[in-house]
Amino acid sequence: MGQAGAQIVPLVSLVRINYNSVMDVIPLSFSMTGYGQSSLQFGGYKITFEVKSVNNRYCEVVLRMPRDWTVYEDMLRKTVQNHIRRGRVDVIINRETADEAVALQELNRHAVKSYLESAEALKKEFGLAGELTLRDILSMPGVMELKEGPAALSAGTPEEYAGMLERGLTESLESLLQMRAREGSYLAADLSRRLVHLEELHAAMAALAPAVVSEYRDKLRQRLSELNDGTFPFEEHKFGMEIAIFADRCNIDEELTRLYSHFEQCRALLDGSEPAGRKLDFLIQEMNRETNTIGSKCNHLNLVNLTLEMKAELEKIREQAANME
Structure with missing residues (x-):
């Protein structure tokens, strides 16, 4: 994955604050309540990270993210535990297609033709009524595809994904720690x-x-x-x-x-x-x-x-x- 694909674009201006480094310099009391957010662009996707923490006797980490990223759960959990020592921490990671990637979508005519032929076959075989609308067709899987190009979605290697997720989560955790430190x-x-x-x-x-x-x-x-x-x-x-x-x-x-x-x-x-x-x-x-x-x-x-x-x-x-x- 190239450097351009992994560029971090923060949602908010963050002053970096690491729990261990701060605690080594000055006495600091942390609340268990806080919120942090960050965002980055990676491989044609916009990935947003939200971190919320509330009171808990121990350090409990709850992760919600796309199913295909669950292989990184242990790494993300350890990242949270390196920053947070006590409290329930909810981590929400969302992935959506970036605007530049949407502009490169094109119609898969073969898929449209296949859907229409299948619909006609169902109507004849089972005597079904009804017509497919334009909205129905465009919402079907595979009808809209991304063109090949430098800004198109890229799979990336597992190591690149792990690094991206760790960076984005760390940004949101630092924002969370700022709020916890203030309170x-x-x-x-x-x-x-x-x-x-x-x-x-x-x-x-x-x-x-x-x-x-x-x-x-x-x-x-x-x-x-x-x-x-x-x-x-x-x-x-x-x-x-x-x-x-x-x-x-x-x-x-x-x-x-x-x-x-x-x-x-x-x-x-x-x-x-x-x-x-x-x-x-x-x-x-x-x-x-x-x-x-x-x-x-x-x-x-x-x-x-x-x-x-x-x-x-x-x-x-x-x-x-x-x-x-």
Whole structure:
């Protein structure tokens, strides 16, 4: 196949962006949602490539293309997987005759004559009625054929077809990655802001935690004083044991420490160079678990309100992280 037959004609102006090369240079977060398109001329055909991606736990590739190109399916699937690490990717490859090739079509009179003779034979043999119209004849296979010439359709070698399909698919994937990168940057910025809010709630919890025991001690002492009518002695030792048991039961230092560690890991993932979606999902589950534990142990209205606010913020983060690669 000559160079002219394999010339690429992009539908849109693309700035080349390769997943691996970009990720090696700067930290980048990718969304799993995007769209890319490209087009090229090859052997008298116009081939268009459309790539759409949506959320998925893994990298799922769905290919739709002309039946005679299914032999290239494995190669095309690997091309997608070299660019996309997570998400469902629908690849649609369409092939249509280019305008310059249509102009070289000519009538196959032998085929027309054969169709007409066959129609007459059917009418006589089976007593059928009806006439073939011009539209009927022109739509029959083989009636219109392409002339031999440099711009006529060319079969090409399997290697040339494989190279053409890989180039066209790569162009559309690069466009797709641009969209995924743009949306991913917005998602990462939003998650970073929400992490700041979580850290503020965490600081408020840490500041409030020591007051829980002291407030309980004061309330319990006051209640015992009100109930004591002189019929029983106040034992400071037992009172201290009760406070110690309560302090141990409502201590949330470990949960707060683990939460802070999870915040740091989330921020490292957002600033890192690897897909963060699945790891973020795991960390959000862990943060929810720690928050639930704090809520069940704190025995304090203000702390309960803080844990409810933190759970609501974590749910928003979970929804956003579900869109990240």
